Every structure is written in C-alpha cells, then in structure tokens.
Amino acid sequence: xxxxxxxxxxxxxxxxxxxxxxxxxxxxxxxxxxxxxxxxxxxxxxxxxxxxxxxxxxxxxxxxxxxxxxxxxxxxxxxxxxxxxxxxxxxxxxxxxxxxxxxxxxxxxxxxxxxxxxxxxxxxxxxxxxxxxxxxxxxxxxxxxxxxxxxxxxxxxxxxxxxxxxxxxxxxxxxxxxxxxxxxxxxxxxxxxxxxxxxxxxxxxxxxxxxxxxxxxxxxxxxxxxxxxxxxxxxxxxxxxxxxxxxxxxxxxxxxxxxxxxxxxxxxxxxxxxxxxxxxxxxxxxxxxxxxxxxxxxxxxxxxxxxxxxxxxxxxxxxxxxxxxxxxxxxxxxxxxxxxxxxxxxxxxxxxxxxxxxxxxxxxxxxxxxxxxxxxxxxxxxxxxxxxxxxxxxxxxxxxxxxxxxxxxxxxxxxxxxxxxxxxxxxxxxxxxxxxxxxxxxxxxxx
Numbered sequence: 001x002x003x004x005x006x007x008x009x010x011x012x013x014x015x016x017x018x019x020x021x022x023x024x025x026x027x028x029x030x031x032x033x034x035x036x037x038x039x040x041x042x043x044x045x046x047x048x049x050x051x052x053x054x055x056x057x058x059x060x061x062x063x064x065x066x067x068x069x070x071x072x073x074x075x076x077x078x079x080x081x082x083x084x085x086x087x088x089x090x091x092x093x094x095x096x097x098x099x100x101x102x103x104x105x106x107x108x109x110x111x112x113x114x115x116x117x118x119x120x121x122x123x124x125x126x127x128x129x130x131x132x133x134x135x136x137x138x139x140x141x142x143x144x145x146x147x148x149x150x151x152x153x154x155x156x157x158x159x160x161x162x163x164x165x166x167x168x169x170x171x172x173x174x175x176x177x178x179x180x181x182x183x184x185x186x187x188x189x190x191x192x193x194x195x196x197x198x199x200x201x202x203x204x205x206x207x208x209x210x211x212x213x214x215x216x217x218x219x220x221x222x223x224x225x226x227x228x229x230x231x232x233x234x235x236x237x238x239x240x241x242x243x244x245x246x247x248x249x250x251x252x253x254x255x256x257x258x259x260x261x262x263x264x265x266x267x268x269x270x271x272x273x274x275x276x277x278x279x280x281x282x283x284x285x286x287x288x289x290x291x292x293x294x295x296x297x298x299x300x301x302x303x304x305x306x307x308x309x310x311x312x313x314x315x316x317x318x319x320x321x322x323x324x325x326x327x328x329x330x331x332x333x334x335x336x337x338x339x340x341x342x343x344x345x346x347x348x349x350x351x352x353x354x355x356x357x358x359x360x361x362x363x364x365x366x367x368x369x370x371x372x373x374x375x376x377x378x379x380x381x382x383x384x385x386x387x388x389x390x391x392x393x394x395x396x397x398x399x400x401x402x403x404x405x406x407x408x409x410x411x412x413x414x415x416x417x418x419x420x421x422x423x424x425x426x427x428x429x430x431x432x433x434x435x436x437x438x439x440x441x442x443x444x445x446x447x
Contacts, residue, residue, distance in 0.1 A: 007032065008029070008040065008079070008086060009079050009081075009086070010032075011031065011032060011033065011079075012029040012030065012031055012032065012038065012040060012088065013029060013030045013032055014027050014028075014029050014040070015027060015028035015029055015030060016028050018039065023043055023044055023047050023048055023051075023053065024041050024042060024043045024044070025041075025042050026039055026040070026041050026042070027039070027040050027042065028040075028091060029088075037091040038076060038088050038089060038090065038091050039088075039089045039090065039091045039092070040086055040087065040088055040089070041086070041087035041089060042084055042085075042086055043057065043084065043085040043086075043087070044083070044084065045080070045082075045083055045084060045085055046083065048085075057085065061075065061078055061087070064089075067121075067124060067125050067128055067130055069120075069121050069124045069125075070121075070147070071117045071118070071120055071121035071147065071148050071149055071150060072121050072124070072125070072149060072150045072151075073089055073090050073092060073141065073149045073150065073151040074089065074090040075087060075088070075089050075090075076088045076089060076090070090149070092141040092142070092143050092149050092151070093143060093144045094141065094142030094143050094144055094146065095141065095142060096137065096138055096140065096141055096142075097114065097137045097140040097141065097142055097148065098136075098137035098138045098140070100142070101137055101204060101205070101208060104208045105205070105206060105207050105208035105209075105234065106205050106206070106208075108206065108236060108239065109269070110205075111202065111205035111206045112265070112266070112268065112269070113269070114140075114148050114205055115198070115201070115202045115205060115266070116266065116269075116270050117147060117148040118135075118140065118148055118150070118198055118201065119198060119257060119260055119261060119266070121148070121150050122135070122150075122194055122195075122198060122257065123257045123261070125150075125194075126191050126194070126257065131190030131191055131193070131194055132150065132194055132197075133190060133193065133194065134152065134177075134197075135150070135177060135194060135197035135198060135201060136176075136177045136197065136200075136201065137201060137204060139151050139152040140201075175217065175220060175221075176200065176210050176212055176213065176220065177196075177197045177200045177201070178193070178196070178197070178224070179192065179193040179196035179197070179224075179251065180196075180224050180225045180227070180249045180251075181193065181251050183221045183224050183225060189251060191257075192251045192254050192256075193251075195246060195254060195255070195256070195257060195260070196246065196247065196251075196254065198246065198260075199243055199246030199247040200212070200247070202239075202242075202243055202246070203229075203235075203243055203247075206234065206235050206239060207232055207234060207235065211229045211243075211247065212224045212228070212229070224249075225249060226249065227247050227248065227249040229243075229244075229247060231243075236265075238264065238265040239265055241265075242255075242260070242263050242265050242266065245259075246260065335400060335401070335402040335403075336400075336401045336402075336415050336419070336420075336430070337398060337399065337400050337401075337430070338398075338399050338423070338427045338428070338429065338430045339396065339397065339398050339399070339427070339428045339429050340396075340397050340399060340426050340427055340428050341396055341428050342397070342426045343397075344389050344391065344397060346426065347389055347397060347399060347426060348364070348370065348389065350422075350423060350426050351370055351372070351387055351423075352370075354372075354418075354419065354422045354423065355372050357418075357422065358414070358418045358419075358422075359374075359375055360372040360373060360374055360375075360385075361373045361374075361375070369386065369387070369388050369389075370386070370387040370388075370389075371384060371385070371386055371387070371404075372384070372385040372386075372387065373385075374406070374410075381405055381406055381407075382405065382406055383403070383405070383406030383407065383410050383411060383414065384403070384404045384405040384406055385401055385402065385403055385404065385411065385414070386401070386402050386404045387399060387400070387401045387402075388400045388402075396428075401415070401419065
C-alpha cells in the first residue's frame with residue numbers, strides 16, 4: 001500500500017486510502033500547488049499488461065476526457081512512472097448512492113432529483129457517442145451537496161466500437177441491471193441498453209429493492225426478458241407509467257431519452273443545467289469531441305480517416321499512454337506530426353504544391369493518404385514519405401508524415417529545410433513542441 005504523505009510527481013501529496021479493486025487502489029490526495037482535494041487511482045502497470053487490459057485502460061481515459069459534465073466524475077490528468085499509472089480525478093466526498101439506498105427507499109422528490117441528474121448525464125454521454133454499459137447505484141457517487149456523479153467508465157464503449165451491423169456484441173454489466181437484449185447475447189444498441197439500466201435504478205430509488213431478483217441466474221434472466229415486474233403501492237401511478245415505458249423488453253419500442261425528459265413526472269422541478277449548444281456547455285466542454293460519425297465531406301478520393309477517442313487523447317504528450325506500455329522507439333524520429341484547422345481539401349492542395357516546389361512526385365490514395373517520392377536515389381534508395389490526414393472534426397485535422405523508404409538523414413533534411421517552412425501557414429501546432437497540439441480532449445491538465 002502507498003504510504004500516506006508521499007508526494008507523487010512533485011505535485012500531489014497522498015492522503016487516506018479510499019478503496020481498491022483488482023488492479024487499482026484509490027487515495028485521497030492534495031494538489032501541493034493549489035491545495036485542491038483530488039482522488040488518485042493508482043494502477044499497477046505490470047498487472048494490467050499481464051492480463052491484457054491495456055485497451056480497457058485506454059478506453060476509460062478516452063471516455064472520461066470526452067464526457068465533462070456536472071454529474072460525471074471528472075478526470076483531471078493522467079501521469080505515469082515505470083511501474084504505475086495515476087488517474088487524477090475529482091474527489092467526490094459523499095460516497096456511493098448505494099450506501100444511501102441500503103437504508104431503504106427514498107422519498108419520491110429525492111428519487112426524482114437523482115434520476116433527473118442521471119438522465120441528464122447519460123444524455124450528455126450519448127450525445128458524445130459514449131455508452132456506459134454498467135449503470136448501477138454502486139457506480140453513482142454523491143458530492144458534498146448531494147448531487148449525483150456517474151463514475152467507473154471501465155466497461156463503457158464508443159460509437160466506433162460497433163460492428164458493421166451498427167450494434168454492440170459484448171455482454172457486460174451487472175446482471176440485475178442489464179437489458180433483455182444484452183442478456184440474450186444478441187447485438188444490441190448500447191444507448192438503449194443504458195436507458196433500461198436507468199429504469200432499473202429509478203425503480204430501486206423509489207422502492208429500495210430491485211425490479212428483477214432471483215437466486216437462480218436463469219430465472220433472473222427470464223424475468224428480465226419478459227419484464228416480469230411487480231410494482232409496490234409506494235410507486236405513484238405517474239412514476240409507474242414512466243418506468244413501464246423505460247423497462248420495455250423490446251428495445252425498438254423502448255422510450256428514448258428525449259421523451260423521458262419531456263415526461264410530466266420527470267420534468268417536475270427539473271432545471272436542465274446542460275443545454276446542448278449553449279454557451280455554458282461550450283465553456284465546460286471546450287475540450288470534448290463528439291465521436292459520432294460526421295457527415296460525408298466533399299473531399300472525394302482522399303477523404304481523411306476518423307480518429308478514435310484514444311488517438312485524440314494521444315495528441316497531447318500529457319495524456320499519451322503509448323509510452324506507458326512500450327519502450328521509446330527510435331523510429332519516432334522518422335515521423336512528423338502536426339495539427340491544422342484547415343479543411344482536408346486545403347491540406348491536400350498544400351501538400352501537392354509542396355511536392356511540385358520540392359520536385360517530389362505526389363500520389364493520392366484513398367483514406368486521406370498521400371505519397372511523396374524523390375526523383376533521385378540516395379545511398380538507401382529513393383526517398384519516399386507517406387502523409388496521412390486524420391480527421392478529428394470536419395474543421396480540425398492531424399497530419400502524420402512518415403518516411404517509408406530511403407535515407408533517414410535525407411528525410412530529416414527534407415522535413416527541416418523543405419516541408420516545415422513550406423507548411424507553416426497551415427499548421428496550428430507541430431506535435432511535440434511546447435504548444436498543445438490539439439484544443440480538444442487531449443489537454444493534460446484542465447484549469
């Protein structure tokens with residue numbers, strides 16, 4: 001166990017031990033510069049590599065950086081040593097909602113307040129292409145003001161994780177809270193599965209017990225699949241009507257979040273603090289990027305590829321996790337990256353002009369790929385450079401230029417004397433320099 005009072009990265013002083021899981025321990029800590037309380041999740045790097053959980057760790061970071069919302073536990077930064085990974089997160093003082101429910105059901109007004117905050121946060125996640133997939137009271141925390149905070153995105157998934165049929169296929173979550181389509185181990189819509197879990201949570205808030213419960217797992221699955229629910233008299237008719245629409249065993253007819261938020265029982269006393277496209281959200285979520293598929297651009301042959309959430313995070317050295325799992329690669333010297341606020345079409349045109357000036361043959365390929373080739377062979381053959389344009393948003397791109405053949409010294413000379421000066425007018429930032437290379441979810445520390 002880490003020692004109390006130990007200072008991490010010359011920045012955080014560890015405090016009391018808060019809890020642990022299989023691969024991580026959580027501590028209260030204090031930022032030595034600001035005095036702010038934080039929670040630090042310390043992950044054993046060797047253990048997660050041994051059991052193949054690297055992707056899950058990357059996914060959790062990706063998701064937590066995408067979903068900044070008042071009712072979601074915030075990730076401030078990620079740090080690492082040779083043996084540990086440190087998640088520096090918002091410190092939520094009130095503990096789990098589950099502990100409150102252990103004392104019995106809540107009054108309808110209190111249950112509605114928590115449910116409103118839950119739905120507001122889940123709606124925000126879904127607007128960012130994120131499904132939680134493990135919503136339950138144990139993953140809902142309360143702050144010192146009694147406001148709900150969603151935590152634990154370890155099982156969450158992103159829109160790009162779907163198969164070609166547009167559905168998710170990994171059965172996960174806690175049995176009593178999972179939707180019938182997840183239980184059936186068929187493809188399912190993660191957004192609709194989250195809505196089902198919210199309905200189960202609402203039932204628990206109002207009654208203090210689960211709508212589906214059985215010691216026999218197969219019988220439990222039968223009850224879930226048939227939505228076999230017995231409503232106690234403590235649930236008001238309006239609340240019961242809403243729950244029955246949420247706990248619809250047919251995902252195709254299950255009530256969507258937009259309609260839940262228009263429901264008269266739900267709206268009582270509800271004041272949405274997150275209005276999509278409002279200035280408030282723009283400020284709070286200035287570094288959040290929607291992962292939903294964007295509309296087709298007008299770039300024809302060389303339409304850029306989309307970045308997934310981990311790629312976006314890796315744009316910043318502060319949250320680049322690749323170094324947490326691999327040794328430094330000497331080949332990095334053979335690759336140059338920059339970000340640009342220009343359109344893909346403008347970047348391609350600029351690189352084509354560059355090729356003409358430097359007497360390089362430029363060939364366009366599918367997926368935002370270009371190849372630049374020299375006319376003369378050096379001691380290691382003809383110098384060839386691959387350029388790939390990756391779309392973060394339709395108006396923000398990452399460009400990677402990498403030597404595919406030829407002499408490395410010639411390549412570096414070409415980059416430093418020819419490419420960099422010629423492209424400076426379209427470059428927002430060169431990767432690896434002092435200026436942050438991406439204004440989206442990759443900032444290492446959030447002020």
